[in-house]
Amino acid sequence: MPIAAGKHVLKIFADQQYFNLNSIRVTAAQAPGTTATLAWDAVTAANLSGYRIYYGTAPGTYLQSVGQGLNAGNVTTYTVTGLSSGTRYYFAVTAYDTSNDESTYSNEVFTVIP
Structure with missing residues (x-):
C-alpha cells in the first residue's frame, strides 16, 4: 500500500528483551580424565533462568541443536x-x-582431551 506524501512517524517497539553476551568471557580448563570444565562471566538480568553449553569437534559446529544445549542451570561453571x-x-x-x-x-x- 503506497504512503501519501508528507511527514510520517514510524514507531518501533521491542516486544522481547534478549541477552547480550558480547562481553561474556568463556574459558576452557582441562580436568582430569575425559572432562572439560568451563567458566564464564555471569549475565546480570532479572529474568535470567540459566545457561546452556554447546560443544563439538569443529569450530562453530556443535553437536547440540539450538535450544538443546547441556543445561548448566544458573551457575557460572560446568564440567x-x-x-x-x-x-x-x-x-x-x-x-x-x-x-x-x-x-x-x-x-x-x-581444549584437547589427553
Whole structure:
C-alpha cells in the first residue's frame, strides 16, 4: 500500500528483551580424565533462568541443536563429561530467560582431551 506524501512517524517497539553476551568471557580448563570444565562471566538480568553449553569437534559446529544445549542451570561453571581422549573440542555458552528466549553464542573456546 503506497504512503501519501508528507511527514510520517514510524514507531518501533521491542516486544522481547534478549541477552547480550558480547562481553561474556568463556574459558576452557582441562580436568582430569575425559572432562572439560568451563567458566564464564555471569549475565546480570532479572529474568535470567540459566545457561546452556554447546560443544563439538569443529569450530562453530556443535553437536547440540539450538535450544538443546547441556543445561548448566544458573551457575557460572560446568564440567562436560564423557569426552573422547585425543580429541579437540570447541565450546560456547548461551544464556536463556524465564520465557526460554536464548542469547546468541558466547565466544568460542577449545581444549584437547589427553
